[in-house]
Amino acid sequence: MKTYFFGDIHGNAFALEAVIQHYQQIEPDSIYCLGDLVGWLPFVDRTLTRMRSLNLPTVAGNHDLMVAGLFPDHPHQLDRMQASAYNSGLLSTLPGALDYLLSLPLFIETPQMAILHHSPFHLPSHGMTPAITHFNYLDEAALSGCLEAWRSFPKKLIVSGHDHIPAVYELVETKRMPNMKDIRIHRPAAGQSLTISLNPGSRYWVKAGSVGGPYRDDVFAANSVLLDSGAQTLTLFRIPYPLAPLRRDLSNNRYCRNLKTLLPYLDWERSC
Ligand SMILES: [Fe+2]
Numbered sequence: 001m002k003t004y005f006f007g008d009i010h011g012n013a014f015a016l017e018a019v020i021q022h023y024q025q026i027e028p029d030s031i032y033c034l035g036d037l038v039g040w041l042p043f044v045d046r047t048l049t050r051m052r053s054l055n056l057p058t059v060a061g062n063h064d065l066m067v068a069g070l071f072p073d074h075p076h077q078l079d080r081m082q083a084s085a086y087n088s089g090l091l092s093t094l095p096g097a098l099d100y101l102l103s104l105p106l107f108i109e110t111p112q113m114a115i116l117h118h119s120p121f122h123l124p125s126h127g128m129t130p131a132i133t134h135f136n137y138l139d140e141a142a143l144s145g146c147l148e149a150w151r152s153f154p155k156k157l158i159v160s161g162h163d164h165i166p167a168v169y170e171l172v173e174t175k176r177m178p179n180m181k182d183i184r185i186h187r188p189a190a191g192q193s194l195t196i197s198l199n200p201g202s203r204y205w206v207k208a209g210s211v212g213g214p215y216r217d218d219v220f221a222a223n224s225v226l227l228d229s230g231a232q233t234l235t236l237f238r239i240p241y242p243l244a245p246l247r248r249d250l251s252n253n254r255y256c257r258n259l260k261t262l263l264p265y266l267d268w269e270r271s272c
Contacts, residue, residue, distance in 0.1 A: 002026065005208050006224040007034025007117065007161035009051070010063065011041035011087065012212025015222040016050060018241035019211050026226060031056050032108065034161035034208055035117035038101065039063025039080070041212060041265075042256040043249065044087045045094050052100060060104035061117040061161065062135035067091065068101040071131045079261045086256055106130065112229070113157035120158060121146045137163055140180065147171070147178040150203060158205040159225065164216045166209030166223045166236045173201035188236045190219045195235040206234060214261050220268055243268050 004023045009016050023031060033056050038044040040063070051058070066073055067087045073080055091097040106123055108115040116123070119138060124130045136142070150158075150171055168186040171178060188194035198204065209223025210216075221238040228235070250257055250265055257266065 001030075001229045002028040003227040003229070004028035004031045004224065005034055005115070005159050005206070005227070006031075006211050006222075007059075007061065007208055008036040008164055008210035008212065009033075009047055010036055010039050010210065010212040010214070011044040011047045012222075012246070013043040013046040013050065014246045015212045015239075015241045016047055018239050019222050019224050020050075020054070022222075022224065022237065022239050028226065032115050032159070033058035034115065034159065035059045035061025035104065036063045036161060036210075037061070038067045038087050038091065040083050040087075040214060040261065041246075041250070042083075042086055042090065042253045045090055045097075047212075048091065048094065048097050048100070057108055057115075058104055059108055059116050060101065060106055060130075062132060063087075064101040064104060065130060066132070068098045070102060070129065074132055079259055083256065083259055083261070109155065112155065113159055113227075114153070114155045115159050118160055118162045119146070120153065121149050135162065143169075143183075144180050147180075147182070150205070151178050153203070156203050157227070158203075159208065159227075160205070161208050161210065163207055164210035164214065165207065166217075166225075166238075167207045168196055168234055168236065169205040169207065170196075170199070171203040171205070172199070186236075188238055190217075191221065191238055193235055193237045195233050198232040198234060200232075204234065206236075209236065214264070220264075 066084050114120050118135050170184040186196050208225045211222045224237045226235045
């Protein structure tokens with residue numbers, strides 16, 4: 001059984017097409033999207049139309065919910081707010097787009113795994129409306145505060161996106177209270193895929209990285225993940241996609257081309 005994951009597209013319709021071509025070659029049994037379809041790049045109308053046509057099981061990301069107007073951003077995220085406002089205006093012209101984003105679940109579970117945008121240990125309580133604080137990034141202190149809950153979590157595999165840096169966090173089996181030394185972090189090298197074999201005693205938290213960026217590890221490639229439960233392996237992919245059409249279309253967008261976070265897309269060759 002092969003299961004494919006990708007997310008954090010962020011309106012990058014060009015990277016999305018590369019990922020679709022990639023998984024069509026693999027022919028997985030199931031495919032999940034990890035949220036943040038929108039936010040940042042100004043090609044969200046194309047991206048959302050394409051994603052809705054694929055009809056994949058998809059969880060909501062913080063950008064999806066902010067763009068749809070469910071909650072405001074942190075006050076200091078001025079660049080992100082400008083991109084969200086542009087995205088929201090653009091999607092308001094696309095029938096049903098904002099309602100679709102609001103309809104996405106925060107959490108999908110299968111018998112084997114939990115699939116969500118951020119963290120199963122920071123979800124809002126049942127019936128509570130999400131806020132941006134439910135999506136605060138997991139620094140080492142926050143992660144260490146989750147270890148006990150992670151060890152007793154009913155699913156041995158968690159798959160999420162959100163932080164845009166691809167990695168597999170492995171919590172090795174221990175009879176005592178776990179600490180950060182019990183976590184092994186597996187990261188793909190720049191421009192290379194990484195396959196790891198699953199240890200039956202370990203728990204895994206897969207951070208799928210980002211399809212469309214912004215690329216916080218400075219590796220400009222679409223990231224995705226394959227779980228092969230027959231082979232008991234996880235593979236993190238780094239998929240190249242064409243730069244020229246993205247730069248052309250972003251250069252022609254007089255508003256978004258000035259957003260600081262988006263400038264590296266226009267200077268990609270130097271960023272590489
Ligand atoms: Fe994201």
